[in-house]
Amino acid sequence: MIQCNDIxxxxxxxxxxxxxxxxxxxxxxxxxxxxxxxxxxxxxxxxYDSEQLKYMPRxxxxxxxxxxxxxxxxxxxxxxxxxxxIEEIKSPFLCFALPCQVNPIKxxxxxxxxxxxxxxxxxxxxxxxxxxxxxxxxVGVLKSDVSSIRYRGEGWPGGVCITLNDxxxxxxxxxxxxxxxxxxxxxxxxxxxxxxxxxRETASDIKLADPWGIDSxxxxxxxxxxxxxxxxxxxxxxNGMADEGLISxxxxxxxxxxxxxxxxxxxxxxxxxxxxxxxxxxxxxxxxLYRKSVLTSSFLFDAHCFLYTYGCRCLYKIDQILGRK
Ligand SMILES: Cc1cc2nc3c(=O)[nH]c(=O)nc-3n(C[C@H](O)[C@H](O)[C@H](O)COP(=O)(O)OP(=O)(O)OC[C@H]3O[C@@H](n4cnc5c(N)ncnc54)[C@H](O)[C@@H]3O)c2cc1C
Ligand code: SF4
Numbered sequence: 001m002i003q004c005n006d007i008x009x010x011x012x013x014x015x016x017x018x019x020x021x022x023x024x025x026x027x028x029x030x031x032x033x034x035x036x037x038x039x040x041x042x043x044x045x046x047x048y049d050s051e052q053l054k055y056m057p058r059x060x061x062x063x064x065x066x067x068x069x070x071x072x073x074x075x076x077x078x079x080x081x082x083x084x085x086i087e088e089i090k091s092p093f094l095c096f097a098l099p100c101q102v103n104p105i106k107x108x109x110x111x112x113x114x115x116x117x118x119x120x121x122x123x124x125x126x127x128x129x130x131x132x133x134x135x136x137x138x139v140g141v142l143k144s145d146v147s148s149i150r151y152r153g154e155g156w157p158g159g160v161c162i163t164l165n166d167x168x169x170x171x172x173x174x175x176x177x178x179x180x181x182x183x184x185x186x187x188x189x190x191x192x193x194x195x196x197x198x199x200r201e202t203a204s205d206i207k208l209a210d211p212w213g214i215d216s217x218x219x220x221x222x223x224x225x226x227x228x229x230x231x232x233x234x235x236x237x238x239n240g241m242a243d244e245g246l247i248s249x250x251x252x253x254x255x256x257x258x259x260x261x262x263x264x265x266x267x268x269x270x271x272x273x274x275x276x277x278x279x280x281x282x283x284x285x286x287x288x289l290y291r292k293s294v295l296t297s298s299f300l301f302d303a304h305c306f307l308y309t310y311g312c313r314c315l316y317k318i319d320q321i322l323g324r325k
Pocket of ligand 2: 098099100101123124125126190192193194196197
């Protein structure tokens with residue numbers, strides 16, 4: 001039996017959802033389940049706009065309308081979208097949100113009298129759309145030749161799939177790839193991410209994460225979602241889904257959940273303890289001259305990634321030696 005505050009490693013038994021989803025497809029299976037049961041009357045979904053090459057939020061009113069988009073790694077101002085489309089939301093509503101978006105969205109929905117299930121997505125950082133543009137440059141693809149981009153999916157840990165107008169595809173894996181270097185370069189992260197709290201208290205019903213370092217890509221090919229069950233009602237929904245064979249799960253510990261996010265937690269804690277460092281790094285990485293230099297040459301970009309990654313690791317190590325976690 002799943003209980004409130006449990007940590008589970010779970011996956012959808014719908015093979016298509018699991019294949020298209022970020023990790024185990026629990027987020028998407030929840031949307032389907034709650035619509036089918038009539039427990040929600042609307043949900044947030046994301047539709048690909050092939051003109052802008054971006055995902056656009058949309059409020060949907062049925063499981064059929066919901067798209068399994070996988071994680072979207074470009075900024076979406078979800079709070080502003082929900083505020084502007086509040087009239088279209090039918091209560092109860094399911095909303096995915098990044099940790100920094102959960103409480104503002106929940107407060108807004110509460111104020112409007114809309115009952116909400118909030119599914120929180122663990123987040124190391126969000127990228128500006130420039131990250132995607134730089135990826136296209138690095139793989140030698142013109143924006144005008146792109147039909148669509150998916151950032152995750154196709155099993156665990158999956159990767160980016162760029163579909164071209166001529167039907168061709170370019171796949172960039174999620175480990176040891178130029179996309180991972182772009183992601184971890186921090187050259188494209190949203191300014192607020194330099195000052196993000198790892199231990200943020202949020203009003204979500206469930207927090208989802210990828211089991212980094214727990215599920216080895218050599219052994220696990222399909223994907224599972226780490227879930228921190230945060231409300232009684234969510235525990236009961238998940239038990240119902242498991243009883244009906246919609247999901248499979250095993251219980252895991254909080255320690256393992258934290259372990260899967262270890263690098264992010266260390267970085268965020270360090271930045272908050274040393275605000276001068278976070279501010280300095282932010283201003284260096286946003287400096288026009290610095291950016292122009294490292295982004296015009298792949299050699300300089302790689303040099304930046306190397307120096308930044310190993311420089312930060314040394315600082316974190318010193319902190320650890322000094323007994324700070
Ligand atoms: C910006 C970002 C950073 C992330 N960083 C981490 C991390 O550091 N560690 C980690 O373990 N996992 C991270 N994730 C992955 C995230 O926690 C996974 O989405 C989670 O594992 C859910 O997997 P799933 O297969 O159950 O969900 P799915 O079935 O794939 O459902 C997820 C749904 O979330 C919605 N969604 C996708 N992107 C966004 C977005 N940007 N804003 C709002 N809603 C969205 C879509 O509707 C999507 O279908 C990140 C995701 C994002 C979007
Ligand atoms: S890392 Fe950035 S986008 Fe993610 S929760 Fe923190 S502030 Fe929000």
